[in-house]
Structures are given as structure tokens and as C-alpha cells.
Amino acid sequence: xxxxxxxxxxxxxxxxxxxxxxxxxxxxxxxxxxxxxxxxxxxxxxxxxxxxxxxxxxxxxxxxxxxxxxxxxxxxxxxxxxxxxxxxxxxxxxxxxxxxxxxxxxxxxxxxxxxxxxxxxxxxxxxxxxxxxxxxxxxxxxxxxxxxxxxxxxxxxxxxxxxxxxxxxxxxxxxxxxxxxxxxxxxxxxxxxxxxxxxxxxxxxxxxxxxxxxxxxxxxxxxxxxxxxxxxxxxxxxxxxxxxxxxxxxxxxxxxxxxxxxxxxxxxxxxxxxxxxxxxxxxxxxxxxxxxxxxxxxxxxxxxxxxxxxxxxxxxxxxxxxxxxxxxxxxxxxxxxxxxxxxxxxxxxxxxxxxxxxxxxxxxxxxxxxxxxxxxxxxxxxxxxxxxxx
Amino acid sequence: xxxxxxxxxxxxxxxxxxxxxxxxxxxxxxxxxxxxxxxxxxxxxxxxxxxxxxxxxxxxxxxxxxxxxxxxxxxxxxxxxxxxxxxxxxxxxxxxxxxxxxxxxxxxxxxxxxxxxxxxxxxxxxxxxxxxxxxxxxxxxxxxxxxxxxxxxxxxxxxxxxxxxxxxxxxxxxxxxxxxxxxxxxxxxxxxxxxxxxxxxxxxxxxxxxxxxxxxxxxxxxxxxxxxxxxxxxxxxxxxxxxxxxxxxxxxxxxxxxxxxxxxxxxxxxxxxxxxxxxxxxxxxxxxxxxxxxxxxxxxxxxxxxxxxxxxxxxxxxxxxxxxxxxxxxxxxxxxxxxxxxxxx
Numbered sequence: 001x002x003x004x005x006x007x008x009x010x011x012x013x014x015x016x017x018x019x020x021x022x023x024x025x026x027x028x029x030x031x032x033x034x035x036x037x038x039x040x041x042x043x044x045x046x047x048x049x050x051x052x053x054x055x056x057x058x059x060x061x062x063x064x065x066x067x068x069x070x071x072x073x074x075x076x077x078x079x080x081x082x083x084x085x086x087x088x089x090x091x092x093x094x095x096x097x098x099x100x101x102x103x104x105x106x107x108x109x110x111x112x113x114x115x116x117x118x119x120x121x122x123x124x125x126x127x128x129x130x131x132x133x134x135x136x137x138x139x140x141x142x143x144x145x146x147x148x149x150x151x152x153x154x155x156x157x158x159x160x161x162x163x164x165x166x167x168x169x170x171x172x173x174x175x176x177x178x179x180x181x182x183x184x185x186x187x188x189x190x191x192x193x194x195x196x197x198x199x200x201x202x203x204x205x206x207x208x209x210x211x212x213x214x215x216x217x218x219x220x221x222x223x224x225x226x227x228x229x230x231x232x233x234x235x236x237x238x239x240x241x242x243x244x245x246x247x248x249x250x251x252x253x254x255x256x257x258x259x260x261x262x263x264x265x266x267x268x269x270x271x272x273x274x275x276x277x278x279x280x281x282x283x284x285x286x287x288x289x290x291x292x293x294x295x296x297x298x299x300x301x302x303x304x305x306x307x308x309x310x311x312x313x314x315x316x317x318x319x320x321x322x323x324x325x326x327x328x329x330x331x332x333x334x335x336x337x338x339x340x341x342x343x344x345x346x347x348x349x350x351x352x353x354x355x356x357x358x359x360x361x362x363x364x365x366x367x368x369x370x371x372x373x374x375x376x377x378x379x380x381x382x383x384x385x386x387x388x389x390x
Numbered sequence: 391x392x393x394x395x396x397x398x399x400x401x402x403x404x405x406x407x408x409x410x411x412x413x414x415x416x417x418x419x420x421x422x423x424x425x426x427x428x429x430x431x432x433x434x435x436x437x438x439x440x441x442x443x444x445x446x447x448x449x450x451x452x453x454x455x456x457x458x459x460x461x462x463x464x465x466x467x468x469x470x471x472x473x474x475x476x477x478x479x480x481x482x483x484x485x486x487x488x489x490x491x492x493x494x495x496x497x498x499x500x501x502x503x504x505x506x507x508x509x510x511x512x513x514x515x516x517x518x519x520x521x522x523x524x525x526x527x528x529x530x531x532x533x534x535x536x537x538x539x540x541x542x543x544x545x546x547x548x549x550x551x552x553x554x555x556x557x558x559x560x561x562x563x564x565x566x567x568x569x570x571x572x573x574x575x576x577x578x579x580x581x582x583x584x585x586x587x588x589x590x591x592x593x594x595x596x597x598x599x600x601x602x603x604x605x606x607x608x609x610x611x612x613x614x615x616x617x618x619x620x621x622x623x624x625x626x627x628x629x630x631x632x633x634x635x636x637x638x639x640x641x642x643x644x645x646x647x648x649x650x651x652x653x654x655x656x657x658x659x660x661x662x663x664x665x666x667x668x669x670x671x672x673x674x675x676x677x678x679x680x681x682x683x684x685x686x687x688x689x690x691x692x693x694x695x696x697x698x699x700x701x702x703x704x705x706x707x708x709x710x711x712x713x714x715x716x717x718x719x720x721x722x723x724x725x726x727x728x729x730x731x732x733x734x735x
Contacts, residue, residue, distance in 0.1 A: 282487075283491060283494045283495070286484075286486055286493075288447055289479065289486075290478065290479045291480065292475075292505070296509075304496055305495060380542070381542045
């Protein structure tokens, strides 16, 4: 297993190298450079433009530029943004990345969970009304034109009902007097959520082990989890951050809702198909013969084995929505990686655009890597002995 | 002896697009406590359907047309789903046709057996259940360290043993073994059958063996039932049925196998193929393929009757003793196939 992991990591790095090279030349293939933006500005003469080009290193040959970029890339230096000169690309990306990551992670996990549960239920009750209803609704959203759906959602919940903010990451009026920056609060939010997630995982791992956890340990587990959530909230409140956290959360709801609506059907239908096969397996019949309650047969037997192929879809959709996030972030004016990439590309800001795309690629590669490891965890039949394809 | 299981005129049909498949038709038998019954017949004759009817695990398109199943005096089809669920495994367990696939691939084998125990005996703790599984593994001959291994780490024979251990987990009063050893080679098959028989006798459990293989049934059953096209044709003490078969189908089935130790005899094949159960033949369902068939056989279905103590038969024209010899000429005369074993077949 360890050999496999290291071998796989080597592959990841090699793929990344090729990917960044491709991205780099793709960016360079775009016509013009940053100084073209000043062409129509009479205050900047040709000589000043040349000076600017020289300063940014654009006068060197393409390959020289490439080699110095790659050298710096693997040292963690992504250069300086042209359009936000002299801000380093790394700083810009580190500011935007968590926002994108949290938004899409939330949306993907939510839509995966909804899709998984619905798919499980409709496969178990195939041919009944709920099967048709969920399939029709799911397909409708799945095939909807995404920007249009986003507009409809905004129109309904933000404009018409006025329940939620239209777009943006925060409400500027509220934050003008805030003692924190948005990034501080967001960072705290993310670490708080991470603590709760890890805590709940550990609690369920240690207390709800075994086939039939006792009633006492279940009560114990629930109260511990509740206490953990309460503790995190109290800490946030004492820091005076609660209202700002709520503001960011409110701004996240609509994009998450839209992404979930459009994505859940994919997982649902995959899960349904996968489970329609597993319900015919002999071990499902054997489980019923064993006199196990219906929901146990469904969850522990039919759904558990049907889960494996759908995990692939979770990981891949997570990775691809990072790059496809451009549309979402533009529709909802969400200041994340997608939006950064979009504006950087428009303004010929090569270092920023290349950096943003490179990070999308890193995400994708990490996601695949995690998926491979996850298979082995979920399916005991898969073992990586490290012999082949490493 | 106490009757444990009684099937009374059980008739069960499957609804398909083409019509009703008459999978089980008027099957009656009873099984005493501690007795083992073997059901033998060709593929698709309704053996597994009977097993599934007893477990009440029939597919959604199955319909009980008439008759009933009494288990320990209780009508199985009058019970609620929940009552049946509690009855399963606790009272009637099963060894499945495809033992290889009847274990969940993503849980360890031990846990799957523990699960059955703690489901049916909630007062049993997990550690206690674990100890029981250890002794079950010992009983069926699997090293107990293998408990925490996954099914794919087991060999075919070990999976089969594990499935047997699982069937024994809740000390049921009846185990239905549906082709328990079909997937195994003959030597392992024999060993496992003997082991099951030993255990069964030790704890005085009832058993229904289902197989298309006459030799398997002959080895382990006290009582043998011969099925054909959804009907029971003959049922009686194993010795009686195998030594003095009364129904021509039983006779043909017996002689379709070569005997290694017994006398050399001609192998008999049964001409034709089993009927389509959507539209079974009138009268006796076996009559189109039967050498003894008379006009009556095609017109009225033979009655299920007791001919001697415990020996039941449905046939208009049963084979009388010593008639077996003359069968050869009769069959050849009618164009049936007779294969001489001395030719190397």
C-alpha cells in the first residue's frame, strides 16, 4: 500500500508538470500581452511600453520565460500579478482559494448526500410513484441550463421573496464597521467547521462502533456532538464573530442551493442504477432470509456495495466543479478562484491566470489521488500491492 | 414424532407477461422434527420455489393460489411481515444455492454471522456472539482466526462452510439447503455433506435438501421427494424410493446416473425436455415423456395417494416390482435412448 501511494504520488507530480507546461503555453498563445491594455492610453508612449515589457520580463524568448517560470513554480513562487501589480500571485490565490473550496465542497457533499439517499430509496422502491417523481424532478434540474437556473433561483429567493442576498460574499454595509476582515472570519469559520467535522467523525468512530451500538452510547454520542457544536458556536459568539459568520453563510446559501439542484440527479441516477444491480445479488436475498430488518438489508447490503461506483462520481464532480466554478462565481459574484481566473484571462495577466489554472489542476489531481485511496478503504477487495502500474 | 412443517396442497404461480407460470402445483408433504427430506428433480421443476415459499421470500410476481404452509402449527401466510422476519433464521435458516455469492463482499464473514445472532437475540452481547461464532467455525472446520477475513479471502469450500456456520448460528429447527454443494468438486462436496449430516444428527435438526443430483440426495435424506414440472410425483423413505421406485420418472432419474460400486446397468435418458410451465400438459405432467403412459395419463391428473406407510405416489400406471428389467425392451421399442455404459459413456 505504501509503495502504491508513493508511486501514485510520483505520477501526480509528473502529470502536474505536463499540465502546467500545457497551461503555460496555452496562456502564451493568447494574442497580445498586458501592455496592450495601455495602447489606447496616450499618456504611455511606446518607449514606456517597451520599458514595461522589459520590466515584466516579456522581452525574453518564450522558452527562457518558460524555464524561469517552471523553476519558480516548483519553488512555490508563482510570480507577480500584472493586473494587481505588485501583489504576488500566491497571495491572491491563497485569499480566493478557500472561498472556492468551501463553496464547492459544501455544494458537492450536499448534492452527493441527497443524491445517494434519494437514489437508495427510489431503487428500493423502484417502479413506485416516488421513483418516477424523483427521476422526473432530478432530470429536469440536471438538464436545466445552468446560468438560467441560477438566475431563476436568484430572482425567486433574493429578488422576489427577499429571503437571501442577491450575490457577493459579504454585505458591505454590515462589514464597514466590522473589527475583522472577511478573511479572518472566513478562516475561523472554516477551522470551526473542520473541528466539528473531525470531532463528529471521531465520536461516531469510537462510540458507534460495532453492529448494534447500545442505546446509552448512542445518547452519549449525540450529546457529545451537540456539546461540540455548541462549544464552537459559543467561542464564535464570544469573539463577536457570530453575526459576520451568519452573513457569510447567508451569502453561501443560494450558490450552494443552485449547485445542489443541478448536480444531485447525477448521483441519484448513478446510485439507482448501481443499486438496481446489487439488489439482485444473492447476498441481498440471503440478508432478507437472515431476517434482518428491511432498512438494514437496504443500507448495509444493497446500498453499501452500490456506493462504490458513486464515490468516483463524487470525487470527479468535486474536481471538475472547481474549474467549472467560473460560471457559478460569475453569476453570484463570488470572489473565488473561478472569478479570478476569468478576470485574469481577460486582462492578459499570465502569471495569475496560469497560477489559477495550475491550482485547478492540482485540485483535480489530488481528488483523483484521494479517490484511489478511498476505494481501498471502502472496498476490502481492492488492495494495492504495489506491483503493477506504478 | 412431531410434525414440524406441513405443506398442504401448496399451489404457487408466477405472473409473467406471457401468462401464469404454474411453478408449484398441489404439493403436499410433511416433515417431522429431526428428519431430513430430499427434494430432487430437474432444473426449473419448482424445488427452489418451494424453498422460497417456506421462507416467504418469493418475488413480487409470485402468488399463492391455494394451499398453506404450516410451520410448528402456524400458518406462515397468515403471519405479518414482522412476524415472518423474526421467524426467519431463528426457526428456518437456509443454505443458498450460490453460497459463493451469499456473503456480503464488504463485511468480514464473522461480522455477518454475528449480525444474524444479535438481530434475533438482542439480549446477546457482541462479545458473546463472537464466542459463539468461534465455536461454530470450529464445528464446520474453519480456523477461528479467519473470522475477521473478508469473503474474497476465503476459498470456495471455506465459503460454503461459512455459509453453513451462518445457517446454524441461531439454532434453527429447520435448515433448507438449496443445492448446498453444487459449486464444489465431488470430494469436497462429499466431505461437506457428511459434515452437515453429522451436525444435523447431533443437534436433532430438521433439514430439507434440494438438489438435481440424485446421489447427493441419496446420501443424506431420510425421506425423498421427486418433483417434476411443479408437481410432486413420489415421496417416501429413501430406501423405498431408491430401491423400489414406483413412478416411471423416479425410475428414469435413478437410472440416468452410472453407479460406480453397484452393478453395471444401462444408462437411461429421458427423451424430450421438461414442459413449459406456462402451459403444462393436461393429465399427468410427465406423460408426454413417459414410456408407461396410457390414454388415461393424458386425460386426468393422477391423485396424490399413500400406497404404503409413508410412501406417497401420483401415478396411474406405477412400476410394479421386477418390471424394471423389461423396461429396456419397452424403451428401445418405443425409440427411447438407451446408452450402454460399457461403451465408455
